[in-house]
Amino acid sequence: xxxxxxxxxxxSGSKTMLKKALPTWVRYKPKEVELLIVKLAKENYxxxxxxxxxxxxxxxxxxELITKKKISQILKExxxxxxxxxxxxxxxxxxIQVKKHLAENKQDATAKRGYQLTESKIRRLxxxxxxxxxxPADWKYDPEKAKLxxx
Numbered sequence: 001x002x003x004x005x006x007x008x009x010x011x012s013g014s015k016t017m018l019k020k021a022l023p024t025w026v027r028y029k030p031k032e033v034e035l036l037i038v039k040l041a042k043e044n045y046x047x048x049x050x051x052x053x054x055x056x057x058x059x060x061x062x063x064e065l066i067t068k069k070k071i072s073q074i075l076k077e078x079x080x081x082x083x084x085x086x087x088x089x090x091x092x093x094x095x096i097q098v099k100k101h102l103a104e105n106k107q108d109a110t111a112k113r114g115y116q117l118t119e120s121k122i123r124r125l126x127x128x129x130x131x132x133x134x135x136p137a138d139w140k141y142d143p144e145k146a147k148l149x150x151x
Contacts, residue, residue, distance in 0.1 A: 005117045022065045030067040033060060034074050041080040047071045048086060084149055085134055091122045092146050099143070119143065 003010035028036075036058065040050045050071055054060040063071055075081040082089075098115045102108060122141055129135040 004121070016062075019062060019065055023061060026060060026066065028058065028060060028066060033063060033066050034078075037063070037071055037074050038078050038080055041075055041078075046082070046086045047075060085125075085129060088122065088125050088129065089149060091118055091125065092141075092149050094118055095122060095143065096146055 033054070036054060037050055040053055045053060051063060054063060060066065063069075063074075067074065069077075072081060084092075095115065095118045098111055098118060101111055102115060105111065126135065126139070126141050130137055130139065
């Protein structure tokens with residue numbers, strides 16, 4: 001897949017291992033992993049942070065191999081999934097930071113272009129999440145009120 005706002009092809013990046021079988025050294029049962037995920041979600045970890053936490057501290061290489069479900073599916077079943085998706089929240093935070101930078105540096109045309117591209121990505125992502133049902137149909141992104149989402 002090509003990069004969205006550049007001329008690069010964008011094929012490089014880390015790849016996950018082929019998922020054939022659960023390693024023999026993993027001692028956790030699916031129910032235990034689900035309880036760990038819910039516990040970490042209550043501590044305000046995002047789904048990707050939960051996966052990293054489980055990998056680094058508990059030695060669980062892949063949640064999906066053990067539970068046959070993704071972390072976000074487990075959180076959705078337990079009603080612990082955040083209201084705003086993680087990737088959208090990260091883009092909103094980035095947008096706020098760039099806007100703050102532009103307030104101080106009005107002549108920074110490169111940052112202005114980056115802000116426009118970030119806003120465009122946010123709008124596309126909101127449209128996707130509304131269609132997929134992850135966000136309510138009446139949810140609107142307002143750049144002026146965006147700071148409320150990050151607090």
